[in-house]
Amino acid sequence: MLKGIDPLLSADLLYAIARMGHGDVLAVVDRNYPAHAAGVEVITLPGIDVTRLAEALFTVFPVDTFIPEPIGRMQVVGEPDTLPEVQRELFAAAETAEGREIGIEPIERFEFYERARSAFAVIATTDDRPYGCFLITKGVV
Structure with missing residues (x-):
């Protein structure tokens, strides 16, 4: 048991992100994403x-400060400029925690799948809102 750490951050999740280095990518995905198909470690959060x-x-x-767009988002098929609520909410949480604006990279669906195969780990949520899929580059403390 740890003090001052959100209880949602399980031992498995903390262990995975603690092993990551600067520039490593973490995939955060919704329930529709084929998380285990990426072929990397999957941490499921029911x-x-x-x-x-x-x-x-x-x-x-920490979110990377050395690249202009450290968070990638899966584009809505047929509507690449649309920002679903789930995406706006993740961006707001990141910017609030970081205290700065964060660049966002739109990523076409199949390119997202390909890039997620290189992620350090995948965190699979059970969010049922579509397009809740992100690639987040780790920064330094």
Whole structure:
């Protein structure tokens, strides 16, 4: 048991993100994403949506400051400029925790799948809102 750490941040999740280095990428995905198909470590968070995860994650996970767009988002098919609520909420949580504006990279769906295969780990939420899929580059403390 740890004091001052959000209880949503399980031992498995903390262990995975603690092993990551600067520039490593973490995939955060919704329940529709084929998480295990990426072929990397998957941490499943039953009953947790993307927004709740983001609020907890960004209390301990630094977002990269060396690249212009350290958070990638899966584009809505046929509407690449649309920002679903789930995406706006994750971006707001990141910017609040970081105290700065954060660049966002739109990523076409199949390119997202390909890039997620190179992620350090995948955090699979059970958020049922579509397009709750992100690639987040870790920064330094």
